[in-house]
Amino acid sequence: MNHTGIPSDPLRKPLALLHTSDLHIGSDTYPEKAIQAFNAVLDAAHETPVDAVLIAGDLFDAFRVPWNDVDYVIRSLAALACPVVILPGNHDTILTSPASSFPFRGLPANIHLLQAPNGEMVTLPSLGLSVWGKPVYNHEPSFRPLGGLPPRPSSGWYVAIAHGLVVNDNANLQRSSPIDTQELALADCDYIALGHVHRFENVTQVHPPAFYSGSPSDPEKPTVARVYLHPEKGVAVEAIHLPNHASGNNRTR
Numbered sequence: 229m230n231h232t233g234i235p236s237d238p239l240r241k242p243l244a245l246l247h248t249s250d251l252h253i254g255s256d257t258y259p260e261k262a263i264q265a266f267n268a269v270l271d272a273a274h275e276t277p278v279d280a281v282l283i284a285g286d287l288f289d290a291f292r293v294p295w296n297d298v299d300y301v302i303r304s305l306a307a308l309a310c311p312v313v314i315l316p317g318n319h320d321t322i323l324t325s326p327a328s329s330f331p332f333r334g335l336p337a338n339i340h341l342l343q344a345p346n347g348e349m350v351t352l353p354s355l356g357l358s359v360w361g362k363p364v365y366n367h368e369p370s371f372r373p374l375g376g377l378p379p380r381p382s383s384g385w386y387v388a389i390a391h392g393l394v395v396n397d398n399a400n401l402q403r404s405s406p407i408d409t410q411e412l413a414l415a416d417c418d419y420i421a422l423g424h425v426h427r428f429e430n431v432t433q434v435h436p437p438a439f440y441s442g443s444p445s446d447p448e449k450p451t452v453a454r455v456y457l458h459p460e461k462g463v464a465v466e467a468i469h470l471p472n473h474a475s476g477n478n479r480t481r
């Protein structure tokens with residue numbers, strides 16, 4: 229044990245992650261702004277390099293997204309040259325429908341798309357990082373984005389990604405894709421990267437740190453989150469404020 233009480237683990241090296249969500253590429257109400265916001269996320273990742281990028285849902289807006297946009301997104305994420313983990317949110321039907329023309333089989337090696345309906349773990353041995361997430365196939369009250377979080381791997385950092393609505397009382401469990409505060413409090417991981425709410429928000433329940441990154445196209449406060457995992461200092465999260473582009477989005481969840 230070190231002075232923080234976190235057991236020493238040689239695989240837990242200092243890491244920086246970029247956490248984003250709710251880009252809504254292909255939106256029919258703000259298509260250009262969505263691309264501008266995506267470009268701002270790429271700029272943030274290039275300006276201050278990170279070890280991995282986590283996209284916590286709603287990268288795309290719908291089932292039908294112009295092919296040029298899909299191709300641009302894939303090529304741009306490949307060019308980041310770090311691992312990119314994508315969790316499908318409720319809008320990402322292009323990533324979850326069997327009828328989709330998305331090039332699932334031709335993805336660049338650094339792009340990890342979570343697809344298993346009951347959740348899937350991506351292990352990145354070079355980073356000592358495991359990332360688990362459960363895609364949104366059915367955006368309804370019975371779908372629990374953090375339900376079934378597997379036990380912590382024996383070594384390294386462990387991050388959960390979830391796309392849903394944090395609710396703090398049982399009455400609100402009738403909302404679609406609910407994440408209750410007990411689930412946040414009991415999750416045995418180092419960080420919970422959330423998407424669905426378009427504003428940066430700290431929803432930590434004592435431990436582990438749990439944040440919404442905010443949407444890069446939010447009309448008032450466009451943000452991404454930068455997450456620092458440090459073996460002695462613990463986990464720190466900061467909002468990175470992005471340029472504010474004209475013509476706001478409608479905060480579609």
Ligand SMILES: [Mn+2]
Nearest residue numbers: 286317424481
């Ligand atoms: Mn959503």
